[in-house]
Amino acid sequence: MKIEQLYTGCLAQGAYYIESEGEVAIIDPLRETQPYLDRANKENATIKYVFETHFHADFVSGHIDLAKKSGATIIYGPNAKTAYEIYAAKDGEEFKLGKVTIKVLHTPGHTLESTTYLLIDENGKDHAIFTGDTLFLGDVGRPDLAIKQDITKEDLAGLLYESLRTKIMPLADDVIVYPAHGAGSACGKNLSKDTVDTLGNQKKTNYALRADMSKEEFITEVLDGILPPPQYFSKNAMMNKEGYTEFDNVLAKGDTPLDPEEFEALANHESALVLDVRTQEDFIKGHVPNSIFIGLNGSFAPWVGALITDLHQPLLLIVPEGKSEEAVTRLSRVGYDNTLGYLDGGMDAWKKAGKEISTLRSISATAFEKEYSEKDNVLDVRKPGEYEGEHLEAATSFPLDFINEHMNEIDKDHHYYIHCAGGYRSVIAASILQSRGYENLTDIAGGYGALKETGLPKTDFVCPSTLKK
Numbered sequence: 001m002k003i004e005q006l007y008t009g010c011l012a013q014g015a016y017y018i019e020s021e022g023e024v025a026i027i028d029p030l031r032e033t034q035p036y037l038d039r040a041n042k043e044n045a046t047i048k049y050v051f052e053t054h055f056h057a058d059f060v061s062g063h064i065d066l067a068k069k070s071g072a073t074i075i076y077g078p079n080a081k082t083a084y085e086i087y088a089a090k091d092g093e094e095f096k097l098g099k100v101t102i103k104v105l106h107t108p109g110h111t112l113e114s115t116t117y118l119l120i121d122e123n124g125k126d127h128a129i130f131t132g133d134t135l136f137l138g139d140v141g142r143p144d145l146a147i148k149q150d151i152t153k154e155d156l157a158g159l160l161y162e163s164l165r166t167k168i169m170p171l172a173d174d175v176i177v178y179p180a181h182g183a184g185s186a187c188g189k190n191l192s193k194d195t196v197d198t199l200g201n202q203k204k205t206n207y208a209l210r211a212d213m214s215k216e217e218f219i220t221e222v223l224d225g226i227l228p229p230p231q232y233f234s235k236n237a238m239m240n241k242e243g244y245t246e247f248d249n250v251l252a253k254g255d256t257p258l259d260p261e262e263f264e265a266l267a268n269h270e271s272a273l274v275l276d277v278r279t280q281e282d283f284i285k286g287h288v289p290n291s292i293f294i295g296l297n298g299s300f301a302p303w304v305g306a307l308i309t310d311l312h313q314p315l316l317l318i319v320p321e322g323k324s325e326e327a328v329t330r331l332s333r334v335g336y337d338n339t340l341g342y343l344d345g346g347m348d349a350w351k352k353a354g355k356e357i358s359t360l361r362s363i364s365a366t367a368f369e370k371e372y373s374e375k376d377n378v379l380d381v382r383k384p385g386e387y388e389g390e391h392l393e394a395a396t397s398f399p400l401d402f403i404n405e406h407m408n409e410i411d412k413d414h415h416y417y418i419h420c421a422g423g424y425r426s427v428i429a430a431s432i433l434q435s436r437g438y439e440n441l442t443d444i445a446g447g448y449g450a451l452k453e454t455g456l457p458k459t460d461f462v463c464p465s466t467l468k469k
Helices: 034-042 063-070 153-168 199-205 215-223 232-242 247-254 260-269 280-285 300-307 324-332 346-352 365-371 384-389 400-405 424-435 447-451
Strands: 002-008 013-020 023-027 046-051 073-076 094-097 100-106 115-120 126-132 176-179 273-276 315-318 339-343 361-363 377-380 395-397 416-419 441-444
Touching: 013 034, 013 100, 013 176, 023 094, 034 046, 034 063, 046 063, 046 094, 063 073, 100 153, 153 215, 176 199, 232 300, 247 324, 247 339, 260 315, 260 339, 260 346, 280 424, 300 324, 300 400, 300 424, 315 324, 324 339, 339 346, 361 365, 365 441, 365 447, 384 395, 400 424, 416 424, 416 447, 424 441, 441 447
Parallel strands: 023 046, 046 073, 126 176, 273 315, 315 339, 361 441, 377 395, 377 416, 416 441
Antiparallel strands: 002 013, 013 023, 094 100, 100 115, 115 126
């Protein structure tokens, strides 16, 4: 028996490869399927099943394409209804995979169809659980993402409480827990950086598994401090439920080189958004006017999903050399399938063609300390919890997560300094403001990490554990 966790840091997502006697099961695959096919071919194995723990909201799964290419059966748990062919398993149903068995444990709560898969080894011993978003390390899945409108988050939280206590907590302490996500995912609020643990350790350390916790206490604690889900979550869940364009077709269309004239024509006539995925330093030095920066070197796909509200928005890419396929792939993972191509030769080609270029003013924290005056405006685009923990006394909280909802709170006639924690998010925010006509902008390089070293007045640090998460 082989178990491999295939972890993707940008999405904080874990897919799983399980093999026994030449038969393979894949759990919660990403959109691009070739890595799973290659892995099975390397072992002379056949992909027999594709198990889905639920209708994922934070990414588009590759289950449909993988089933078509491998001949595998797609398996969901109870209550799953789709527009394509699946096998809807019953609670307690078992599936043979070589010499091992995968047992269905219906664990509603994160969503109604949420299912945990129990792996039973060759000797009939419970070996591991693949919990999806039902149980994370240090947390549980948020219960506010149901597609159905006639069930409340309190209802789902109550179901999650029962699922954990009747299906998961009775299992042996040495059972290994393999969750769908780790720290950085918006599917929970207190996820561990670890990605594998024992159930026994989770019973000791995970607040949601306290033995003396009542259902009412559980509901209150699970729901406390949950931020609104990113706008793309419901759209991705629907794509996973209804189906989507084949990834190979998305990649073939999006990974298309365009010369500057073709690129500019598409930008003008297709209402395409120009998305610059280079580093923030490169974007600051020079970029296509009105382009938006979201760099591949950060949490690229989640920020695209949070900030670009239309999944069908035509996109044109400015990419580092050799990174076009990666960019199109990572966009497709969160449902952005309408990439039209990328600028061949990048900004060098754009400059040689004599096209207009914009820049962004960026200064060091030390320079900001010298030139700042009380008449200037400082926008702190970190998350609310980061701002509450400690911030410049002069700064206003203006979270990047909600920038589209709060544009009317700032004035185009004013000058704004913008900072985040380290410099990535502030350039995203500045690029969005710049594209919408805000011209008097200055980025503070190094963000709050650098600002802490200055003598500028700051609020007292508050330990994050004392804040609402």
